[in-house]
Amino acid sequence: MKITSQVILGDSQEKLKDLKENSIDLIFTSPPYADRRNHTYGGINPDKYVDWFLPITEELLRVLKPTGTFILNIKEKAENGERHTYVLELILEMRKQGWLWTEEFIWHKKNSYPGKWPNRFRDAWERLLQFNKDKKFNMYQEEVMVPVGDWAKARLKNLSETDKARDNSKVGSGFGKKIANWIEREKVYPTNVVHLATECNNKNHSAAFPDELPEWFIKLFTREGDTVLDPFMGSGTTLFVAEKLKRNSVGIDIISEYYEMVLKKINSTNYYLFEKKGKYASSKAK
Amino acid sequence: MKITSQVILGDSQEKLKDLKENSIDLIFTSPPYADRRNHTYGGINPDKYVDWFLPITEELLRVLKPTGTFILNIKEKAENGERHTYVLELILEMRKQGWLWTEEFIWHKKNSYPGKWPNRFRDAWERLLQFNKDKKFNMYQEEVMVPVGDWAKARLKNLSETDKARDNSKVGSGFGKKIANWIEREKVYPTNVVHLATECNNKNHSAAFPDELPEWFIKLFTREGDTVLDPFMGSGTTLFVAEKLKRNSVGIDIISEYYEMVLKKINSTNYYLFEKKGKYASSKAK
């Protein structure tokens, strides 16, 4: 199967208009958060965040297949002692555009940013909002089932005294019994809570999320040969994972530095599928 | 220290008016979910949930001390393939009332209820919305510290000379203090993700949450002798935990069956603090 990776330089709001409608199976993205990444993206004012984002979601709604899914990784910042409400407002406004707010997954970041404040603990989770065009959408649950062996192995490895105390679990005593239950099964369906640590040691490029995050959703909502879109490509994690999993991919970013970097890396690892086409660097399969 | 537990039968919207303003240190509650438990609470239509709840939050704002905290355990139901938006709308409307939306904790339910749906995984988390009247509120973070992660055991067992030297050179006169911090540090501050298993041992009544959930927040936001309110008492978990932790408590419920049950149980375990007063069953300490 031929797989294509397309990298586009420019503003998503404009460049998305060049994409064909009903052509994308999964949109997975992590847009620049309000007031974050100021040095690269210029920083979006929290109070204007919804207005800034809505024209883009309008286009995303157009390019997504009716059976497709949009996963939005986002988290509101704390400002002036309060959580900002732009994410809530965004959800409500997107529904007016026609999006269905199907589910909210939680990404539990085990290694959250350190710090201490008198009125707040460390923020260790982010939202993964699932939107759909239609009540009927493709979902391949079996693809992300957790093999019991690996799960139990990893779990048991971490099952130290401190873990027990930390979890303060009242059912700790019943843990052995549960393990026994799980061992008999081959695989287990996951829940809507995703446990992953952030990668924080990449020198050249700091990815917003670890590979496992897009990987999980790409497996869950697409099959080989499907097409994945990331309108805020950044360091290109979504594209590289899509490529690895034999999905077509389209990435857009306004920062030429990211564009060049992803282009080069996609090219070097997968050159035989890649060719330049016009002003876009892209690879079209037959 | 004398502790009182007060149990009130009736509609929260009315009965809350009998409570004195600025008298409560912590409100912890899990209101009846929209269209859930309709056999007991009559079922609140999801579309009217906000309208139903706002008069109550108005009263809660009145009775809460300026230094107090309101923790609302809630989760929107999935209806017609979509997550309902009444929680989002509630947050926005409560801010208009004057509430500050300080934080959103996640309760990760480690053993969520099993089940399988074609378009959705098991729901393993709930929101714990924190609201405050004022930017300055009481928070006793040390009360809920957790054991440090395993990595520290291996890493910190041998605190070397280089560490001390580095610290000395950096701080100069203040040497020793920081080292002590690290050597004696066996506990760290938690994050805004709370890991607890759901309890499933209550036969007669299904408690909405395990003891550990109110316990965590009562320890975090109150001291002994403070007063905790649960306007949707249910089986009375919040009250029993408050009593155990030597906090005064007030519970309201419209279901006489719950009222009688909590009354009896509070009475049996703590009768020496308890006496009936007029139409309310209550215990007033001097």
Next chain:
DNA sequence: GTTCCGCATGAATCGATAG
């Protein structure tokens, strides 16, 4: 070749200080 340890570094947040 294992295991161990030093080290840098994160989508953070607040309060104080400065313009």
Next chain:
DNA sequence: ACTATCGATTCATGCGGAA
């Protein structure tokens, strides 16, 4: 009074060099 900048605080993780 309001915005902009800065220092202080803190913990899990993986890489790379050392034992």
